[in-house]
Amino acid sequence: MMPHLRPDPGPEDLVEAARACGVTDERLLCALRATPRAAFVPAAHHASVYVDVPLPIGHGQVTTQPSLVARMIAALGLTGDERVLEIGSGHGFQTALLARLAAYVVGVERWADIAGQARANLAGQSIGNAEIVVADGTLGAADRAPFDAIVVSAAYPEVPPPLAAQLRAGGRLVQPIGPGGQERVELYEGTREGLVRRRTVALAHFVRLYGEYGYPPAAPPEDDG
Numbered sequence: 001m002m003p004h005l006r007p008d009p010g011p012e013d014l015v016e017a018a019r020a021c022g023v024t025d026e027r028l029l030c031a032l033r034a035t036p037r038a039a040f041v042p043a044a045h046h047a048s049v050y051v052d053v054p055l056p057i058g059h060g061q062v063t064t065q066p067s068l069v070a071r072m073i074a075a076l077g078l079t080g081d082e083r084v085l086e087i088g089s090g091h092g093f094q095t096a097l098l099a100r101l102a103a104y105v106v107g108v109e110r111w112a113d114i115a116g117q118a119r120a121n122l123a124g125q126s127i128g129n130a131e132i133v134v135a136d137g138t139l140g141a142a143d144r145a146p147f148d149a150i151v152v153s154a155a156y157p158e159v160p161p162p163l164a165a166q167l168r169a170g171g172r173l174v175q176p177i178g179p180g181g182q183e184r185v186e187l188y189e190g191t192r193e194g195l196v197r198r199r200t201v202a203l204a205h206f207v208r209l210y211g212e213y214g215y216p217p218a219a220p221p222e223d224d225g
Contacts, residue, residue, distance in 0.1 A: 009050035011036060017052035018070035021202075025074050031100035032070060040093035040121045057091050059111050061207060064153055068185075068204055069094050072174045075187045075201045076149040078102050083144070085166065087137035087209070088153030092118035095130050098151070105130040106144050108137040110210060110217070138211030140166045147171060155180040155206040159188065160213035164195050174201060180208035180215075 011033050018032055038049045041063065045055045054062040064072075073094070078084070082102040089095050089107030095118060098105045107130060109115035115134045122130055133141065137152070138160040145166035152163065152175035159175055167173050167190035176183035185201040210217040 011050065013050045014052060014066045014070075017067040021067045021071055023067070023070045023074050027078075027080075027101055028070060028074055028097070031097050032066070034100065035093065035096045035125070037066065037093055039125055040091045040096065040118075042091075057114060057117075059114065061090060061111070061114065063090055063093060064206075065204070066093075068202060069097065071202050072151055072153075072185060073097055073101065075174050076151060076172050078149060082148035083146075085141055085144075085147040085150040085163070086153070087140070087151070087163070089118050089132050090114060090153070092121040092130075092132070094151070094153065095132065096122060096125055096127055099127045099130040102149070103129065106141045106147075107132045108135050108141060110134070110137060136211040136217070138162065138209060138213035142166060149173070150175075152176065152209065153206070154209035154214075155183045156209040156214045159195060160209075160211070162213060164188075164190070167195070172198075176204065176206040178206075181205055 015029050015033050041049050052067050054065050056062050078101040084098050084102045084105045086107040089109040095107045112134045115132045118132045140162045146168040148171045150173040155176040155178050169190050169192050171190040173188040177186050183206050187198045187201050188195040189198050208215045
């Protein structure tokens with residue numbers, strides 16, 4: 001069901017949508033209120049920017065529904081001191097939310113032009129504690145590990161081993177598990193013995209996770225600098 005929109009829709013509509021999905025973390029809700037989605041969505045879709053739906057960003061990719069983004073971030077239990085790894089940054093909206101809630105964010109994006117737009121969007125919001133790199137997301141960012149939290153915004157039937165290895169003991173990882181199209185978004189905790197599944201966060205549709213430890217990519221990523 002679509003959330004009720006105000007006569008002049010804005011971030012508060014997305015806050016209400018997140019609350020309706022059970023998000024109660026006030027720090028997260030404040031971050032959602034303070035982060036204008038319009039600054040992270042192509043101009044062609046600004047009419048729908050404060051509707052709680054995914055929006056296309058090119059290369060067959062879409063933004064994750066804002067209320068689902070909020071549920072996934074809430075499951076990470078961020079307190080402000082964490083180093084976070086984000087796989088699939090898109091145009092940077094989720095990255096911006098994470099940056100408002102954690103100490104530092106490393107976002108990995110497969111497409112160079114999308115990554116470039118994310119960098120510009122984050123700079124436009126004066127967010128300086130996040131970086132976007134173009135790389136194979138299934139490999140994570142080993143040179144910046146370990147991470148206190150990892151969020152994956154694309155689907156695969158299992159967690160890529162490099163991501164599991166880069167999560168510190170006691171850290172949390174959220175990933176859609178499935179073939180792409182209808183997934184269980186699962187929360188895992190890192191232990192010395194490996195990942196332990198804690199609970200299902202949501203059921204949702206996601207694009208596939210491509211890479212060495214995901215589905216075979218159609219083309220290798222190339223950074224635009």
